Amino acid sequence: MEKKKLIIFIDSGDTLVDESTERRAEGSQVVESASLIPGARQALTALKERGFVLELVADGLAQSFDNVYRQNGLEDIFDRRTISELVGADKPSPEMFRTAMEKLGLDEKDKGRIIMVGNNLKRDIVGANRFGVTSVLMAWSPRYCMEPGDREETPDYIIKEPSELVELAERLEREKEACGEWK
Numbered sequence: 719m720e721k722k723k724l725i726i727f728i729d730s731g732d733t734l735v736d737e738s739t740e741r742r743a744e745g746s747q748v749v750e751s752a753s754l755i756p757g758a759r760q761a762l763t764a765l766k767e768r769g770f771v772l773e774l775v776a777d778g779l780a781q782s783f784d785n786v787y788r789q790n791g792l793e794d795i796f797d798r799r800t801i802s803e804l805v806g807a808d809k810p811s812p813e814m815f816r817t818a819m820e821k822l823g824l825d826e827k828d829k830g831r832i833i834m835v836g837n838n839l840k841r842d843i844v845g846a847n848r849f850g851v852t853s854v855l856m857a858w859s860p861r862y863c864m865e866p867g868d869r870e871e872t873p874d875y876i877i878k879e880p881s882e883l884v885e886l887a888e889r890l891e892r893e894k895e896a897c898g899e900w901k
């Protein structure tokens with residue numbers, strides 16, 4: 719399978735994993751188990767099969783993500799993982815996005831290839847917009863406000879569920895190719 723040029727950074731909680739299903743041991747912050755959002759597994763698998771690079775860019779504890787993705791049989795789905803506990807900063811910090819790029823050997827000129835997909839306006843969308851990559855709001859969760867408060871919180875694209883991400887990624891791949899936006 720030929721690799722796509724579009725690079726997908728993706729959040730976890732309420733973007734791929736249903737936060738309402740997270741279980742923690744008493745007195746612990748570590749998520750022991752959680753269920754995926756309907757369609758998330760199929761979307762991740764389809765993106766991977768079609769040659770898109772997937773990087774988890776998520777706030778939380780590394781052990782939580784190890785547990786949840788292993789439990790769901792998706793421990794190998796991400797090409798890389800950037801986790802706030804290990805970076806020492808949460809989104810919207812540019813440190814998260816810079817680290818995520820470095821892990822893939824990308825630099826400034828590659829920013830046009832990157833989309834950041836997440837459910838949180840103040841973290842995922844503001845972070846992506848300030849950093850200068852394409853922002854995609856996953857407006858699936860009933861637990862977060864999906865109304866942008868200002869320009870910085872306004873996503874470039876909005877999708878309602880994981881399956882829409884496959885279509886959007888394919889569309890952006892074609893559009894960016896056509897517009898010569900890769901360099």
Ligand SMILES: [Mg+2]
Pocket residue numbers: 729730731732733836837838
């Ligand atoms: Mg989230």
